[in-house]
Amino acid sequence: MENHTREPPINFGRSLIVPSVQQLASQPLTRIPPRYAHHPAASSHDHAHTLSVPVIDLHCLFAEAEANSSAYSSELNKLHTASKEWGFFQVINHGINESLLLDFKREILNLFNLPMEEKLKLWQEEDNHEGFGQLFVVSEEQKLDWSDMFYITTLPHDLRKPQLFQKLPPILRDKLEAYSMEIKRLAVAILGQMAKALGMDTEEMSGLFQDGVQSMRMNYYPPCPQPQMALGFSPHSDADALTILYQLNETPGLQIRKDGKWVTVQPRADALVVNIGDILEIVSNGVYKSIEHQAIVNSSNERMSVATFYSSNMGTELGPARSLVARHNVANYRRVPLETYFKGFFARKLDGKSYLDFMKLE
């Protein structure tokens, strides 16, 4: 008999199953359990700086690109400087429909507010990290984040876990589908402008990213009775090329490490936050840097965000762009298949930028 079953999608990783922090935080607690308490106090509430990250006007960047106007070249310059010196920026006039953003936000709120018995149907399984839970948990001794997250691979279609998609509330699934397409379009367009700014062959960039791997991580940070002792999300850099972060409410929490200090990114209702991930650091041959960031928590307000991670096409080899290696006359990072890179990333405890050390050539 012919076998028509599809091959199961690639399994990128697993994480130990941990309890829901949202549920924990709904009880009257005065102290956090030891598994969440960092020593010494990990958070940097007191020392955070209020520098503001650069703001890039995407309308100016995209609409003026054809005209090659002076407004365009100064915005492109701003993008290049922000990517080199900050690794983080906010984008305004991004063109994503406001009602889609609001609908998607409402559906994510509903997702985290589902009754626990419904959420358990969407919880991670032992052999794969998609669904509700935490990522990068590799030991029972490891400190945990004061947050719950929902992680899902969205693109390309053949990497999706159909069982997980089928279990999503239908309205959320529709909005997620629309948002995923919009964010892909945006990521590809920003990468195209970055190729120009880097002096990279623009066709090489679009060839690497036209059918990229996309995943989403929805983050829920409940109020915390001892916010100075906990971290909503421990310091890390993102493994992807470009992350687009939608902060769902006005509660601040995201901090980025700039010149050794933690800087808070103030949520702006009209902006999305964009950051350089490790893959783009590698592709740009180190001209752009992925930046460490973390999320802190507070005692009174919940905070929510959704990070969409965009990486190169599945079949590609990860390494510095050939057009840049030719220009720079040196490759600063090694080459590995993208799949190998991801499997290595998800098998470790998340720890700052340490995974990039493995890719660096000294």
Ligand SMILES: O=C(O)CCC(=O)C(=O)O
């Ligand atoms: O919640 C945030 O602001 C940060 C989220 C984040 O860094 C991530 O999901 O990788």
Ligand SMILES: [Fe+2]
């Ligand atoms: Fe991140």
